[in-house]
Amino acid sequence: MRVLALAGRRLAASLPTLVLILAGMFLLLQLAPGDTVDALLGQMGGGGDAALAAELRRYYGLDLSVPAQLANYFWRLVRLDLGFSAIYGKPVATVILERLPTTLLLMSAALSFAFFVGLVLGVLAARRVNGWTDTLISTLGLVFYATPSFWFGLMAIVLFSVHLAWLPAGGFEEIGAGYTGLRRVLDIAAHLVLPTLTLGLIFLAIYLRIMRASMLEVLTLDFVRTARAKGLDETRVLTRHVLRNAMLPMVTLIGLQAGTMLGGSVVVESVFSLPGLGRLAYEAVVQRDLNTLLGIVFISALLVIVVNFLVDLVYARLDPRIGAGR
Amino acid sequence: MDLTRRATLLTSAALASSVMFPERAFAQETPRRGGVMTVHFATEQRILNPSLQASTGVYIVGGKMQEPLVDLDAAGNPTACLAESWEAAPDGKTITFRLRQGVTWHDGRPFTSADVQFTAMEMWKKILNYGTALQQFLTAVDTPDARTAVFRYERPMPLNLLLRALPDLGYVSPKHVYEGTNIRENPANTAPVGTGPYRFLQYERGQFIIAERNPNYWRNNLPYLDRVVWRVVGDRSAAAAQLEAGQILFSPYSSLAIADLQRLGRDPRFEVTTRGNEGNARTNTLEFNFRNPVLADIRVRRAIAHALDVPFFIENFLGDFAKLGTGPIPSVSRDYYPTEPMPQYAFDRRRANALLDEAGHRRGAGGVRFTLRLNPAPWGEDIALWSTFIQQSLQEVGIRVEIVRLDAAGFLRTVYNDWNFDLATGWHQYRNDPAVSTTVWYRSGQPRGAPWTNQWGWQDAEADRIMDAAQTELDPARRKQLYADFVRRVNTELPLWMPIEQIFVSVFNRRLRNYANNPRWASSSWHDLWLAS
Numbered sequence: 001m002r003v004l005a006l007a008g009r010r011l012a013a014s015l016p017t018l019v020l021i022l023a024g025m026f027l028l029l030q031l032a033p034g035d036t037v038d039a040l041l042g043q044m045g046g047g048g049d050a051a052l053a054a055e056l057r058r059y060y061g062l063d064l065s066v067p068a069q070l071a072n073y074f075w076r077l078v079r080l081d082l083g084f085s086a087i088y089g090k091p092v093a094t095v096i097l098e099r100l101p102t103t104l105l106l107m108s109a110a111l112s113f114a115f116f117v118g119l120v121l122g123v124l125a126a127r128r129v130n131g132w133t134d135t136l137i138s139t140l141g142l143v144f145y146a147t148p149s150f151w152f153g154l155m156a157i158v159l160f161s162v163h164l165a166w167l168p169a170g171g172f173e174e175i176g177a178g179y180t181g182l183r184r185v186l187d188i189a190a191h192l193v194l195p196t197l198t199l200g201l202i203f204l205a206i207y208l209r210i211m212r213a214s215m216l217e218v219l220t221l222d223f224v225r226t227a228r229a230k231g232l233d234e235t236r237v238l239t240r241h242v243l244r245n246a247m248l249p250m251v252t253l254i255g256l257q258a259g260t261m262l263g264g265s266v267v268v269e270s271v272f273s274l275p276g277l278g279r280l281a282y283e284a285v286v287q288r289d290l291n292t293l294l295g296i297v298f299i300s301a302l303l304v305i306v307v308n309f310l311v312d313l314v315y316a317r318l319d320p321r322i323g324a325g326r
Numbered sequence: 327m328d329l330t331r332r333a334t335l336l337t338s339a340a341l342a343s344s345v346m347f348p349e350r351a352f353a354q355e356t357p358r359r360g361g362v363m364t365v366h367f368a369t370e371q372r373i374l375n376p377s378l379q380a381s382t383g384v385y386i387v388g389g390k391m392q393e394p395l396v397d398l399d400a401a402g403n404p405t406a407c408l409a410e411s412w413e414a415a416p417d418g419k420t421i422t423f424r425l426r427q428g429v430t431w432h433d434g435r436p437f438t439s440a441d442v443q444f445t446a447m448e449m450w451k452k453i454l455n456y457g458t459a460l461q462q463f464l465t466a467v468d469t470p471d472a473r474t475a476v477f478r479y480e481r482p483m484p485l486n487l488l489l490r491a492l493p494d495l496g497y498v499s500p501k502h503v504y505e506g507t508n509i510r511e512n513p514a515n516t517a518p519v520g521t522g523p524y525r526f527l528q529y530e531r532g533q534f535i536i537a538e539r540n541p542n543y544w545r546n547n548l549p550y551l552d553r554v555v556w557r558v559v560g561d562r563s564a565a566a567a568q569l570e571a572g573q574i575l576f577s578p579y580s581s582l583a584i585a586d587l588q589r590l591g592r593d594p595r596f597e598v599t600t601r602g603n604e605g606n607a608r609t610n611t612l613e614f615n616f617r618n619p620v621l622a623d624i625r626v627r628r629a630i631a632h633a634l635d636v637p638f639f640i641e642n643f644l645g646d647f648a649k650l651g652t653g654p655i656p657s658v659s660r661d662y663y664p665t666e667p668m669p670q671y672a673f674d675r676r677r678a679n680a681l682l683d684e685a686g687h688r689r690g691a692g693g694v695r696f697t698l699r700l701n702p703a704p705w706g707e708d709i710a711l712w713s714t715f716i717q718q719s720l721q722e723v724g725i726r727v728e729i730v731r732l733d734a735a736g737f738l739r740t741v742y743n744d745w746n747f748d749l750a751t752g753w754h755q756y757r758n759d760p761a762v763s764t765t766v767w768y769r770s771g772q773p774r775g776a777p778w779t780n781q782w783g784w785q786d787a788e789a790d791r792i793m794d795a796a797q798t799e800l801d802p803a804r805r806k807q808l809y810a811d812f813v814r815r816v817n818t819e820l821p822l823w824m825p826i827e828q829i830f831v832s833v834f835n836r837r838l839r840n841y842a843n844n845p846r847w848a849s850s851s852w853h854d855l856w857l858a859s
Contacts, residue, residue: 032733032735032736033732033735033736033739033740033744034732034733034734034735034736034737034738034739034740035735035739036735038734038735038736038738038739038743038777039734039735040372041738041777042734042735042737042738042777043369043371043372043379043381043383043734044379044380044381044455045380045381045382045455045755045778046455046456046755046763046766046777046778046779047380047454047455047456047457047458047459047763047766047778048455048776048777049453049455049458049459049776050773050774050775050776051773052453052458053775053776086372087372088372088531089372089511089515089516095531098531099532150561153564154563154564154567157564157567157571158567161567161571162567162570162571165571168571168573169564169567169568169571169573170557170559170564170567170568170573171533171534171557171573172533175533175534175536175555175557176362176527176528176534176536176553176555270560270561270564271561271563271564272564273533273557273558273559273560273561273564273568275530275531275532275533275558276532279532279560280532283370286733286734286735287735288735
């Protein structure tokens with residue numbers, strides 16, 4: 001219960017942060033020259049009527065002063081109304097809800113891939129520290145970490161889609177195939193293999209390094225010696241005693257990276273033509289669609305807060321001292 | 327014997343030509359029914375209805391579902407589409423269209439003159455970009471019967487101008503879907519209802535659009551394809567990979583990286599060509615802000631034009647996809663390209679230096695005469711290369727250039743509304759007649775904030791007079807002469823310079839048949855397109 005109270009306090013403390021983020025974002029976008037009507041005129045390619053542009057600005061509420069626009073936005077937000085998207089001609093909430101599943105799916109797949117593979121490789125590397133497995137794993141990790149994700153993605157497409165023709169080159173599912181049930185799940189999975197690997201490999205490197213370092217540190221602690229002295233075999237020592245304690249930094253990292261993943265997927269979504277939140281945000285900036293952009297920031301911030309809340313709960317489970325107080 | 331030899335010669339000639347022009351070899355093939363055309367859709371638009379927005383991004387989709395009154399044939403001449411014939415009254419103020427009969431909208435309702443009247447008065451005249459200017463003096467469209475539409479103009483409207491504008495600016499929308507609604511918010515804007523060969527089926531934002539064969543199409547037994555699918559692929563390299571993987575069969579309007587275009591051009595599976603885009607010519611511009619006193623001096627503008635080695639730039643950066651420009655009217659415009667030579671500004675660094683000296687701009691510290699800001703438009707790779715080339719070329723004559731890169735909204739606002747620039751560079755799109763989208767770059771009195779118009783602070787009574795006379799001139803020969811006068815005037819005064827001419831590049835998978843068979847093919851309806859197995 002104490003944990004819940006603690007986490008609840010954290011949750012309440014994040015509310016002012018949320019407001020600050022939204023207001024900051026709003027003001028930041030005001031600094032960018034041009035508004036959504038300029039972006040629309042750009043799409044038209046000329047011949048736009050000046051009177052029409054003025055009418056559109058009135059229609060989108062862009063003729064008001066900046067404080068008035070901001071006040072309007074927050075007043076709508078209080079009533080849980082994210083506003084209307086200028087690009088899509090639909091409520092922002094609908095637009096985001098359409099895109100959210102793809103991003104969440106990609107994010108959770110990539111994060112779990114990075115977490116579990118990073119964990120296993122980290123343990124392997126720590127077990128044979130400075131041996132050839134360790135060197136191999138650490139070098140690979142460094143290579144993955146140093147490679148830009150768009151290049152990785154493009155090379156994966158060139159190899160697996162263009163040359164080998166094993167996997168689709170992009171998209172979320174086969175267009176117009178009308179698959180249902182398991183067939184559809186498999187189809188989407190096939191489309192997500194390359195983006196998941198591309199996004200996951202970069203994070204994998206971080207998890208691997210952290211896990212290796214953390215394992216090495218815990219292995220030197222007294223209770224490990226005690227466990228060994230009890231006569232437990234090495235595997236049991238590692239899984240029951242070391243692993244559990246070495247996991248804490250990993251869990252912290254997941255909480256931190258949930259947010260990064262949302263932003264990091266702009267590149268991967270673009271390369272693999274996935275309809276996710278990252279591309280939506282990018283498009284919203286380019287087209288100066290303020291409502292959509294703020295909506296995405298709001299939802300992303302909420303996601304990060306929820307993930308951190310869950311991380312707090314997991315902490316307590318892994319290390320009972322946190323829940324029990326001092 | 328003689329005959330046999332000739333026959334042999336003919337056959338070998340045919341063989342040779344089929345090697346050189348592979349598409350000709352398929353002329354005898356029987357079109358195959360069925361198949362799915364997949365298209366690269368690079369930039370998603372807010373709407374898909376070409377009666378409301380005239381842009382290539384709309385035509386590439388909406389142009390398959392909706393149709394214009396008049397289209398262009400293979401030779402680039404106006405040809406019947408929804409209108410079967412037309413005639414103009416001698417005073418040029420009345421133009422009568424006879425409409426095709428037996429055409430139905432995708433929802434089954436008949437197409438009539440009421441649809442033309444509604445679209446012309448409510449969309450072309452009030453909302454459609456370029457349409458509002460073209461139809462400015464349209465007072466009414468009379469509908470004496472269901473298949474006749476009579477356009478009434480306050481001032482004479484040259485028939486040639488209207489017919490060349492209508493393939494782009496003459497798409498018809500159904501009155502029964504739009505009447506009494508907020509046109510801008512109508513759901514049909516993203517789910518078009520038209521008369522075209524393909525019927526809208528589904529649009530998933532950020533992913534794809536699907537249209538299916540219209541079984542009741544007025545061209546009997548057409549189209550051949552079952553479906554057209556547009557795949558939204560924003561990343562240019564990813565799009566090239568999808569072409570190679572066969573997920574996309576056609577990439578329109580120079581949407582790939584120049585390096586990829588050149589690479590795919592050497593691949594036998596694809597044809598990379600400007601063919602089929604002759605009606606979509608564009609020129610690269612160099613725009614001067616006259617509010618800067620340095621640039622208001624004609625000697626400085628001419629010096630800048632002389633300082634650019636355009637043939638070198640084209641040869642080394644753009645390759646076969648561009649040629650030397652000669653002014654606002656590109657050479658593909660057979661009707662209006664001036665026949666006599668016009669003032670030009672060949673690369674001549676000594677002359678550039680002399681002009682700048684003469685204007686009183688002596689070289690100062692570090693050999694710099696003065697500094698200018700250059701705003702490049704963010705539309706294409708060629709513009710980014712061109713702006714760097716300008717920067718380096720002008721440095722040679724003592725002009726320091728700072729490049730200010732902005733995205734689309736920022737560029738348009740800064741240059742065309744805030745006038746906060748010295749030099750700007752982008753594209754001018756030529757739309758078959760100079761009065762549609764070219765003269766606005768030069769005509770004074772453009773409202774502030776209208777992109778791609780004269781926002782330079784340049785005003786010239788003589789140029790204005792010529793443009794206004796050409797706008798309402800009914801005699802084609804006199805009109806052509808007026809446009810030659812116009813080019814001579816603006817090439818002399820140089821309010822902006824258009825030194826490069828380009829045509830959009832398309833990439834076709836060679837499985838396609840009947841492609842690029844008219845000068846605006848990417849925008850056209852694809853009713854006869856088919857796919858070899």
